Amino acid sequence: MKTKTCCCTGHRPKGFPFEYSTDKKRRKAYLNMLEEKLKFVISFYGITNFISGMALGADLDFAEIVLKLRKHYPVTLECAIPCPDQTLMWNGADKLRYESILKSADKINLISERYTPDCMLKRNRYMVDKSEVLIAVFNGVERGGTWYTINYAKKNNKQIEIIDLCKLN
Numbered sequence: 001m002k003t004k005t006c007c008c009t010g011h012r013p014k015g016f017p018f019e020y021s022t023d024k025k026r027r028k029a030y031l032n033m034l035e036e037k038l039k040f041v042i043s044f045y046g047i048t049n050f051i052s053g054m055a056l057g058a059d060l061d062f063a064e065i066v067l068k069l070r071k072h073y074p075v076t077l078e079c080a081i082p083c084p085d086q087t088l089m090w091n092g093a094d095k096l097r098y099e100s101i102l103k104s105a106d107k108i109n110l111i112s113e114r115y116t117p118d119c120m121l122k123r124n125r126y127m128v129d130k131s132e133v134l135i136a137v138f139n140g141v142e143r144g145g146t147w148y149t150i151n152y153a154k155k156n157n158k159q160i161e162i163i164d165l166c167k168l169n
Helices: 024-045 058-069 092-104 119-130 145-155
Strands: 005-010 049-052 076-081 107-110 133-138 159-164
Touching: 005 024, 005 058, 005 119, 005 145, 024 058, 024 133, 024 159, 049 058, 058 076, 058 092, 058 133, 076 092, 076 119, 119 145, 133 145, 145 159
Parallel strands: 005 049, 005 133, 049 076, 076 107, 133 159
Antiparallel strands: none
């Protein structure tokens, strides 16, 4: 039986319509929505493999929830790293979180050997190309990497499950 894969696109913390690190109530609601969406794609589409692009924000949240769900579902996590120095400008706590996810991942795939202006887009295309389903954590702004990835998935006839961040009150 063929493995079915789901990837995630979403915003970095500054792209959320609430203060990502301090608005605990809305962040918890968002994380609950993301976890429920993951459970849905497992049960509805039969997803068993997940790919995270490992950026700050939605990507790391997605990866951590997949790892949490491994306790209850037979799922795997692949980390698609756009370039070796992705975390170069990150703070220490975010780097530790990233390294912890990598240690628990089932597979790590380095997309570009070095940083290039389009390595993030290559990573996003790789994830969509390998997936049947895209989960999009979307703030409604029709520009940027998340918007590009949603449109790339549409052009490639992928199933798209959107988490609308604007509905968090």
